[in-house]
Amino acid sequence: GESVGLHLPTLSVQEGDNSIINCAYSNSASDYFIWYKQESGKGPQFIIDIRSNMDKRQGQRVTVLLNKTVKHLSLQIAATQPGDSAVYFCAEGSSASKIIFGSGTRLSIRP
Amino acid sequence: KAGVTQTPRYLIKTRGQQVTLSCSPISGHRSVSWYQQTPGQGLQFLFEYFSETQRNKGNFPGRFSGRQFSNSRSEMNVSTLELGDSALYLCASTTDYPGADTQYFGPGTRLTVL
Numbered sequence: 001g002e003s004v005g006l007h008l009p010t011l012s013v014q015e016g017d018n019s020i021i022n023c024a025y026s027n028s029a030s031d032y033f034i035w036y037k038q039e040s041g042k043g044p045q046f047i048i049d050i051r052s053n054m055d056k057r058q059g060q061r062v063t064v065l066l067n068k069t070v071k072h073l074s075l076q077i078a079a080t081q082p083g084d085s086a087v088y089f090c091a092e093g094s095s096a097s098k099i100i101f102g103s104g105t106r107l108s109i110r111p
Numbered sequence: 112k113a114g115v116t117q118t119p120r121y122l123i124k125t126r127g128q129q130v131t132l133s134c135s136p137i138s139g140h141r142s143v144s145w146y147q148q149t150p151g152q153g154l155q156f157l158f159e160y161f162s163e164t165q166r167n168k169g170n171f172p173g174r175f176s177g178r179q180f181s182n183s184r185s186e187m188n189v190s191t192l193e194l195g196d197s198a199l200y201l202c203a204s205t206t207d208y209p210g211a212d213t214q215y216f217g218p219g220t221r222l223t224v225l
Contacts, residue, residue: 032211036216043219044216045216049213093208095208098209
């Protein structure tokens with residue numbers, strides 16, 4: 001069946017460095033991809049999304065890259081800050097369907 | 112606009128009891144989805160409601176049910192609670208289809224079953 005997975009369950013990054021969180025998906029029919037951030041005790045918070053007709057989208061300090069050839073999605077966070085510590089989920093969806101979430105990657109920041 | 116709100120935020124119940132959780136979506140959003148989040152299983156889809164109708168359902172037993180009202184507010188009910196039902200229950204809303212547009216999440220209801 002369809003699945004969305006993450007390459008690494010945990011990621012430790014030095015404060016100020018860039019973070020890259022990866023995600024693989026298997027449903028080639030998915031045309032909408034989202035990254036969420038979940039801090040402890042809170043619900044997931046929308047970060048950025050990308051449609052399948054794009055391969056890159058930038059937000060404030062974040063960039064999402066989509067490689068449809070290898071069904072790979074990544075989230076890049078520039079100049080990682082302590083406030084970026086959280087669990088990051090990727091998710092995939094398509095028109096008239098439910099959304100499928102990955103298992104999450106925990107990002108920790110070293111001072 | 113106000114975000115998605117969920118009540119109560121915390122709940123403690125005992126095995127065999129039932130519980131009702133409430134979710135108010137963002138104004139104008141007609142789709143409401145419910146998820147169960149546990150450390151071991153991650154985010155698992157329960158069901159989705161749109162215009163008072165259940166449109167999608169996940170793989171949960173019949174003890175889990177829900178409904179949506181004409182103002183798009185939604186409730187979920189869990190009957191005959193089991194220890195394994197302890198989890199964070201999240202509600203998310205979107206304008207139309209969850210897979211086609213951004214879902215916004217509420218803060219969740221932390222349910223503990225003793």
